[in-house]
Every structure is written in C-alpha cells, then in structure tokens.
Amino acid sequence: MKGRKRERFITLMIIPHSEKSTFSISVPFSFIKAVKYIAAGTAVAVAGASIYFFVSYRELKARNEELAVKAGKYEAVQARLEYFEEKTKSMEEKVKKLEELDASLREMLKNDPELKAKLDQKISPPSQPAGLASRSGIDRERALEQLEELDKKLEDQENSLEQLVAAVEARNKRLACTPSIWPLKGEVTSRFGYRRSPFGRSIEFHDGLDIAAPYGSPIKAAADGKVTFAGYMSGYGYTVEISHGYGIKTAYSHVSRILVKAGQQVKKGDIIARVGSSGRSTGPHLHYMVKVNGIPRNPEEYLD
Structure with a gap:
C-alpha cells in the first residue's frame, strides 16, 4: 500500500571458524529500540531500588542506635530503682x-x-x-x-x-548508786546533827542516823557499790563501809555480824550485816552514815 513506511531491519550475520555454513538473523529496528528502552527502565528501577534500600538501611541503623540509647536509659532507670529499693x-x-x-x-x-x-x-x-x-x-x-x-x-x-x-x-x-532506801526497818532514836551525848551532859555532833531494831535484824545496802571496809572500827564497833561512786560512801556501824568482805560488789537491797550493839553503844541499833567527798551528810536527805 502506498504511503506506508517500510520496516527497517538490522541483520546480524554469524560466521563460524569451522567449515559450517554462515547464518544470519534479521531483527527489526523497532525491537532494538524497545530493548534499549527496557534496559534504560531496568537501570532506573535498579537505581531506585538501590536508593530505597540505602535509605532504609540508614533509617534502620538510626532506629537501632535510638533503641540502644533507650536500652541504656532503661538500664540506668533500673539501676536507680534498685538503689531506691536498697535505700528503702x-x-x-x-x-x-x-x-x-x-x-x-x-x-x-x-x-x-x-x-x-x-x-x-x-x-x-x-x-x-x-x-x-x-x-x-x-x-x-x-x-x-x-x-x-x-x-x-x-x-x-x-x-x-x-x-x-x-x-x-x-x-x-x-x-x-544513790543511797535512797532505808537500810533497816525500825525506830529512829537519834537524828543527824548536834545532840546531847547519851554518855554525859555534853553537846556533840552526831554524824549519822540511829535506827533501833531487834538484835540480829537484817541490814541492807542502801545502794549499789563496792565494800571498802568490813571490820572493827574504834568507837563505831563492827562496821561495813561501801563506796557507791560519785564521791558517795555509806557506813553501817555497831553491827553484830558482818556478811560481806572488802572488795565485794553489792547491789541495792543486798543484806550485808546484822543489827548489834558493838562499840560505843547503849543498845541494839544501826548507826547509818552517808558521806559525800568525805563530808558527813544527813542520810534522811537521800531516803525515799
């Protein structure tokens, strides 16, 4: 038909080195152009895919780094919470x-x-x-x-x-260690201070408290302390002396029997002697003395 463009071909001839006959292939020019476009499209697609995977890789890497940071923060939080628990x-x-x-x-x-x-x-x-x-x-x-x-x-x-x-x-x-209890139950027959002597008409200083009681009645330590003397003392007869510390000492005189030894530790209320009338005495009683830094004090100031 007139006016129709004639199709162009490209002929590819293959000549073998052997004695075999040659042969040729005729390919339309339009096919070559189609192959070219396909190759170009493929190249573009490959390039696009490469870019996509590269971007995806960067994003994945960034996410991994972010997760690593969060994991580090989580470990720090866990450590802090454990610290709180230990503190609690x-x-x-x-x-x-x-x-x-x-x-x-x-x-x-x-x-x-x-x-x-x-x-x-x-x-x-x-x-x-x-x-x-x-x-x-x-x-x-x-x-x-x-x-x-x-x-x-x-x-x-x-x-x-x-x-x-x-x-x-x-x-x-x-x-x-403060002498606060009565060492003996009985009648107070002579108080601390100046008095008329029971052995004459003179006035003398009485350095303790006389408590009358039946012979052999138990005498108690007025406070905790250490026995510093247990024996006979001129004028006072058989006597027990106890040091209570803080400069305080108590003495229990005219006793009939001593039940403790020098150096012995005693507690408030322990029985340390028996009532008697040894020494310069007019009858069974206890002569009870309190001394603070060597100076006699009125025992009644300490008694409950």
Missing part, C-alpha cells in the same frame, strides 16, 4: 532499730512519770516519699533527694535516741 530496705532496718530504742526507753522510764511524759508520743516512721508507689511518671531525681533526706533524718533521730538512752542509762546508774 536500709531505712526499714533503721526504723526497726528506732522502734527497739523506743521500747528500751519506755521500759527504763516506766517507773519515772516525769521523764516518761516527755516520750509520750512515739517516733513514727516517716511516710514513703510521693512518687515511689508507681514507676510511671516518677520524678526520680526528686525522689532520690527525698530518700537521701529521709535517710539523713533517720540517722539524726537514731543518734539522738542513742544519746538519750546513754543519758538515761547513766542517770539510772547514778540512781542505783
């Missing part, structure tokens, strides 16, 4: 110790209303800092500060209580 356990132990100290104080002060009144309100364990109940939304830095403040406060309270216990123990020890 430590504080619980301190609170328990405070409660034991409180119980000890109350036991020591159960017979002392005046001091006991000062400790009427028990020390309550401080409440848990806000924010530790839940791990979400915690201001961890502030929570840590609160824990450390609480730990310091507990330590201060513990030290304060320990000092108070030591003071009360020292006070109780001093009280135990």
